[in-house]
Amino acid sequence: MPEINVTEHLLLNQKRTPMARGRLTHLLNQLILSFKIISREVSKAGLVDVLGFTGEINVQGEEVKKLDEFSNDVLIHRMSRAGVLCAMASEENESIIEIPKGFPTGDYVLIFDPLDGSSNIEANINIGTIFSILRRKSSADGDCEMSDLLQQGVEQVAAGYCIYGSSTMLVMTTGSGVHGFTLDPSVGEFLLSHPDLKIPERGKIYSINEGYTSYWDDATKEVVNWFKDPSANDLGKPYSSRYIGSLVADFHRTLLYGGIFLYPSDRRDPKKPKGKLRLLSEANPLAMVVEQSWGLATDGADRILEVEPSELHQRVPLVIGSPHEVEIVRNIYKKHGY
Template structure:
């Protein structure tokens, strides 16, 4: 059977849609090219001066890694010139990223985390780019506004991530299932390697940073205790797996099943919603999860139904197999959430 590359796959699926437009396919192709460029730098990071910190602090108050900065610049540069984007938002930038004067714009907005898990770069652990695409809401003849970016996740028209590790793999959805493509370096193409991904209904792994146990509320502690019990619904304790790179932990959960949790904690009263960003992390991964028959919640609400109020809004995230996520919801409801 002939191998299918990502462009062929996109064109085939777009032909099936009465809303198919060349702008959308061009946007995704420009994203794919950006991923190839970033992958090239990641694979030779130890050989050139792209490891370590830049000395700058990003909008999240975190030190910026050199590869973070490089990846952010690649995405902004390429997508600003694609002619299909009216505005962007990055985890590394405080406000809206506008398209430079003189470049054409389009009907879409792009939100991204340029290099998730970058604290693990020097340890050679999987890192990745997470992305989310929406159609703009304001008239196309007007400048883009926050209204175009602050949309509920349910409005996404595409989302996914590119994982840089032992191989480079892109997982994405355009609203009709989830597909994985692996970069073949011999031909420089992403080839369809994981068609129609479905997360298992029940898994055997829970993923959470248990070093923060003392900062959790009673509901979260009961959730983790449940997964360790012998007499839980699967009649066996779950295995604990935590990489500390969201995109890598989610990718494992998507393929093997189980649940990933990053709950709220009480360490910082200014950040009662935990660490993860709704727009650049939780929404795109939740869209992928639901398209793969999984679930995603903040413990009470469906992630994709949350109305964002700020570009860098944070949210608790429980995501994975439906039976595990529903069990977490049940325990949270029992505690009055």
């Protein structure tokens, strides 16, 4: 059977969907080219001067890594020239990224985390790019508005991530299932390797940073104890604990093996009462992927994709994974009044 590359797969899906438009396929192809460029730099990061800090602080108050900056610049440069976007937003930029004057624009909005897990770069741990695509709501006659970016996750037309590690893999959905493509460096193409991904109904792994236990509320402590206590959970033995500290890597494992990933709110930082993860650039795209693979994503109580955004860098708790485990967590939080 001949191998199918990602472009062929997108074109086949476009033909099957009467309302599909070639401009979305073009947008995704430009994104894919950006991922190839980033993957190339990640693979040789230890050989060139792209490791370490730039000395700058991003909008989140975090030091910016050189590879972060490179990835952000690649995405902004390539996607500004794609001719299909009216605006972008990045985790690294405080406000809307407008399309430069003189370049054609389009009907889509791109929101992305250019290099998730960058604190793990020097340790050679998986890192990745997360993306969300929305269709603009404002009039095409004027500039993009903030309301075009502040849309609920249910409005996404495509979402996914590209994970860079022992291999480079693109996982994405355009609203009709989730498919994984692995980059074959010998031909320079993403080839379909994981068609129609489905997360297991239940798993045996929970993933959370237990170093923050003292900052959690009673509900979160009960949740984690449920996974650890064989007399409490219905597995009859403790769940295995796995935590990488790179969201895209922890989520990717959860998608393939089942189980649950949690990043709850905590009391560590009064400036971040809702936790660390960003709704628009991290939680929403991964929530779309997991729901399209028959999983669930909540903030502990409510569906992530229905959270109403109020600001560009809004943070949200995230409970995501197999339906069985997510429902268990939701019931425990509900008991505590969430």
